[in-house]
Amino acid sequence: MDTNALLTQMRRGALEYCVLGLLARGEAYGFELVQQLGQTPVLLTSEGTIYPLLSRLHREGLVETEWRESPSGPPRKYYRVTPAGEVALEAFREQWRAFRDAVDSILQTGKAETGAS
Amino acid sequence: MHESARPDEAVQRLIATYLEEVAVALADLPPAQRREILDDLRAHIADALAAAPEQNEAAVRNILDRMGTPDDLARDARERLGISPPPTAAALGEPGLLEYAAIVLTALLWPIGILLAWSSAWWQTRHKVIATLIGVLGIMAVVFGLISFTVVSGTSVTAEVVLDVPVYVGEGTPTAEATPPTGPAEPSRRFWRQVGEAGPRILVLPLILLIPASPLLSAGYLAYRLRHPGRRRSRPRDVVGAVHAT
Numbered sequence: 001m002d003t004n005a006l007l008t009q010m011r012r013g014a015l016e017y018c019v020l021g022l023l024a025r026g027e028a029y030g031f032e033l034v035q036q037l038g039q040t041p042v043l044l045t046s047e048g049t050i051y052p053l054l055s056r057l058h059r060e061g062l063v064e065t066e067w068r069e070s071p072s073g074p075p076r077k078y079y080r081v082t083p084a085g086e087v088a089l090e091a092f093r094e095q096w097r098a099f100r101d102a103v104d105s106i107l108q109t110g111k112a113e114t115g116a117s
Numbered sequence: 118m119h120e121s122a123r124p125d126e127a128v129q130r131l132i133a134t135y136l137e138e139v140a141v142a143l144a145d146l147p148p149a150q151r152r153e154i155l156d157d158l159r160a161h162i163a164d165a166l167a168a169a170p171e172q173n174e175a176a177v178r179n180i181l182d183r184m185g186t187p188d189d190l191a192r193d194a195r196e197r198l199g200i201s202p203p204p205t206a207a208a209l210g211e212p213g214l215l216e217y218a219a220i221v222l223t224a225l226l227w228p229i230g231i232l233l234a235w236s237s238a239w240w241q242t243r244h245k246v247i248a249t250l251i252g253v254l255g256i257m258a259v260v261f262g263l264i265s266f267t268v269v270s271g272t273s274v275t276a277e278v279v280l281d282v283p284v285y286v287g288e289g290t291p292t293a294e295a296t297p298p299t300g301p302a303e304p305s306r307r308f309w310r311q312v313g314e315a316g317p318r319i320l321v322l323p324l325i326l327l328i329p330a331s332p333l334l335s336a337g338y339l340a341y342r343l344r345h346p347g348r349r350r351s352r353p354r355d356v357v358g359a360v361h362a363t
Contacts, residue, residue, distance in 0.1 A: 012196070030157055031164035046185025048139075051157040052194035055150060073163040077156075 011043060016053055017092040018043055020085055023063060029076040030054065054079060062088050131177045132162055135187070142191035146200060154194060158184065212239050212343050220343070224336035227252050234339055244342045248335045255331020 015037075022028065022036050030051060037044040044050060057063045062085035070076045081089070136155055143151045162180055169176040184190070195201070215237050223230030231252060235245055 029164070030161050031168070034161070046183075046189050046193065048158055048161070048184035048190045049193040049197075051154050051161070052190075052197040054157070055153055056197050070164075072167045074160055076160060076164070 007042070011045075014096075015043060015050075016057065017089060017096070019050065019053060019057065020062060020081060020089045020092075023079055023081045024086065024089055027078050027080040029070075029078050031076075033079070057085070061085075125172075127174050128166075128172065128177050131174060131181065132159075135162075135181050135184075138187040139190055142187040143194060146194065146198070150198060154190075158190075215239075216343060220336050220339050223248070223252070223339055224333050227332035227335065230332070230336065239346070240339065240342055241347065244338075244347075248338045248342075251338055252331050252335040255334065258331075 018037065019033060022033060028036070033054075034044065034047045034050055037050070038047070054063065058065055058079075061082060063079045064082050066078045066080070067075045068078055136159060139158060140151065140155055143154065146154070161184070162177070165180045165183075166172055166176060169180070185193070215233060216239050219230055219233035219237055221230070222233055231249055234240060234248060240248070
């Protein structure tokens with residue numbers, strides 16, 4: 001239960017940038033993004049929650065959207081990273097690296113010391 | 118062909134029901150954002166269904182399960198979009214001492230009672246505004262009524278003086294020039310003069326009754342809203358209508 005809540009919190013913070021990171025590789029529509037994120041089930045539990053997230057990224061000007069006809073069914077909304085989105089993503093990459101290194105160094109210190117002695 | 122028509126209907130109904138539930142759960146979101154999310158979810162379901170090996174009820178149920186429950190989606194959307202959840206009647210609990218004291222004091226000591234009502238989270242802001250306006254407008258109506266009464270009665274006094282002059286002259290000096298023109302006009306003038314005097318008084322009577330009545334009405338409205346708190350912000354009927362419209 002506790003680890004679940006912790007994971008939810010960590011996911012909430014990181015998911016936005018994972019979506020930005022995926023879109024930085026190339027534009028995609030919602031269902032495509034969900035499929036890509038779904039390959040690592042840690043990141044997305046309820047698939048529908050990606051849409052409020054995309055809506056927020058759009059409002060913040062980090063992504064732009066374009067409706068295009070789909071070969072099957074209704075038109076699709078494609079998402080693309082804006083220059084502002086690239087900047088935000090790069091800033092997060094640096095912060096994430098520093099954060100991850102700091103957490104790793106502390107969590108691995110114990111192991112390293114016991115391993116050394 | 119007929120066999121596939123019925124499952125398709127069931128599939129559409131499942132999707133529509135799900136989207137309606139989401140719409141209701143998202144009722145407190147700004148309409149534009151709610152519509153956007155619903156459109157996205159609808160497109161997602163269509164894409165997922167097209168990608169599924171079979172387009173039957175089971176496939177849709179599976180897709181909707183993966184999407185998350187409407188409540189989960191709504192909670193996540195509020196957190197993402199920075200919208201505080203609506204305080205529900207359940208969250209507020211039963212009305213307590215503060216609410217009942219507010220109603221009683223609104224009737225007896227209106228200013229103190231209405232302040233208590235404003236300090237309670239139980240009533241919605243618009244209901245507090247209405248309750249306050251009922252009281253304030255009642256008092257204002259009385260004030261305006263009294264002002265207009267003194268103004269109207271003031272003019273009717275001067276009219277009386279003017280009207281009385283030819284009467285007095287007519288009695289004192291019965292000249293042929295003065296009496297005939299005022300004579301036939303006088304009954305109607307008297308009538309209008311009486312109306313002019315009685316009119317404001319008739320109007321003022323309900324206004325005077327309003328002095329004790331407006332706090333009572335104000336308190337009555339608060340009591341009514343305690344029993345019928347109403348839904349906050351959008352009504353679900355509007356939301357469901359929006360789903361069908363899009």
